[in-house]
Amino acid sequence: MPTEQELLAMCLRWLQHPQGDAFxxxxxxxxxxxxxxxxxxxxxxxxxxxxxxxxSWWPSYDQMPALKVLIKDITNSLKEKNT
Numbered sequence: 001m002p003t004e005q006e007l008l009a010m011c012l013r014w015l016q017h018p019q020g021d022a023f024x025x026x027x028x029x030x031x032x033x034x035x036x037x038x039x040x041x042x043x044x045x046x047x048x049x050x051x052x053x054x055x056s057w058w059p060s061y062d063q064m065p066a067l068k069v070l071i072k073d074i075t076n077s078l079k080e081k082n083t
Contacts, residue, residue: 002031043082045075 002010010028051071052064 004035007031007035043079046071 010024010031014024014028048068051068054067054071
């Protein structure tokens, strides 16, 4: 994957010499698309074990279910906002 500077240089070369070979054009189009539309990463949620490891600051282990619900609610809100 070319860097942004390399990609801009490729675009400039293509604009200056548009009769370049088809490979250069195809490579440039693929590089621009890859920069403009990077592959999306799947949403990864915290596991229950990871949530339980956060409990060091939680007042009481008896209230752990409330912490899990809170974290799940926050996660769902972030997921909705970012999709």
